[in-house]
Amino acid sequence: MALVRKDLLLELRSREVVPAMATFVLASFVLFRFALGGDRLGGGVRAATGLLWVAVVFTAMLGLSRAFASEREHRIWDGLLSTPVDRSALWLAKACSTFVFLVVMQAVALPLFWLFFLQEGRPPSIPVLVAALLLADAGIASLGAMLAGLASASHAREVLLPVLFLPFAVPLVLVGVQVTVATISPQTSAMDTLERLGFLGLYATIFALLGWALFEYVVED
C-alpha cells in the first residue's frame, strides 16, 4: 500500500500522467471524428465502439511509458531493490496505480465518447461497457506494469514498450469490441456477454499471475 500511495501522491503533485492521457484520448476522438466521417461516422455505433477500444489501448500505452519514469530517471530502482520488499509487491503496486490512472482517464473519456459518437442510433449497454473496460483495465495494468518494467531497463524503451505491448493488446480490443457491440443487438444473449466478459477476466488473471511470478526476473538483471 505504501508504494501505491507513493505513486498516487507523485501523480497528484506532478500531474504528469493522467492529464496527458485525458488530453490524448480527447485528441484521438477529435481526430477520429473528423478523419472518419465528419458529423456522421461511417459504420455508425459499431465503428465508434472500435475506435473507443483502440483509443483506450493507445492511451494506456502512453501512461505505461511513464510508469517507471521516476524510478528510472533518479535511479531509485537501486534503493527499492536493496530493500527486503518482495519484487512481486513492486509489480503489484505499479499495476494498481496504473489501474487507477486508467479508470480516471476513462471517467473522462466515456462522456466525451458519448458526446462525439453516440448521439444517433442505439447505444451499447453502459453497464456492459463499464464492466468490459474495468476488466480490460485490470489486464492492461497487469501486463503493462510487467512490460513497462522490462522496457524501462532498455535504452530503446520508447520503441520496446509498444512493440511488446501492442501484440498482447489485440485480444483485448477484439473481445472488448465484440462484447460492447453485441449489446447493441437486442438478440444477444446474456450468456454470450458473460462469456466475453469472462475472457477479459481470464486475460487479466493470467497476466496478473505472470506479473507476480516473473517481475523479480524482470527487474533484477
Place this chain on the structure above:
Amino acid sequence: MSSSEAVRCSGLVRRFGERDALAGLDLAVADGEVVLLTGPNGAGKTTLLRVLATVLRPSAGSASLYGHALPGQAAPARRLVGYAGHEPLLYPLLTAAENLRLYSALHGSDGAEVESALEGVGMARRAGDRVEELSRGMRQRLSLARAMLHGPRLLLLDEPTSGLDDEGRGVLLTLLEQPGRTAVVATHEPDWFAGVAGRAVAIDRGRVAV
C-alpha cells in the same frame, strides 16, 4: 564461512554485455571492519557495491553477506545491508519524511524511527520539505539517513563524500566511528577516511589490484 565475516567474494564476475565490470574479484571483509575501495573510474567499485546491495546479480563466482549466498539468499541479506549510492535514491517530489516513511514501510517497519533518523542527520527541521527543494548536501545527508533507517549491520557507501556538506561529513564520520561499525566505502578521497578505515583495497579492471 565464519559468522564474523561480513562479506566474502570469490572469483566474482559481473558482465554487462561483452564487458566484464567485475572480472574474478576476491574480497573478504570482517564484521566490525571499515574497508575502503579505491581505484580509477570504471574500475568496478560501484558494480561491486551494487552486487553486494543485491541490486545486481553476479554473473559468475560467489558472493555472500554474513553467510547468506547471493542471489539465492538475498532476501535475508537485504535486512542486514544499508546502501547509499551515487544518487540519493529518493523521490524528488516527496518530502524528506515521506521518502523515509516509504523506505521504512519497505523494510517492514511502521515509520516510528523516521523522526530520529532525520534528527540524526540534522534534517528534522526540513522533514516537510520536498527533496527537490533541498541542497545537494542535504540530499546526501538524507540518503545516509535512508541507508541507516533499519539499523543495518553492514553499510555500503558509494562516494559518500561527493556533494556532502560539512555537517554531513561530520555525520558520516560519527557514523563510521561507531564501535563495531562494518562498512565498505568506495571513494576517491581515501585520505579523508584515514582515521576510521581499517584498510584500503585498490580495484582495477574488475579485480583487486595486487
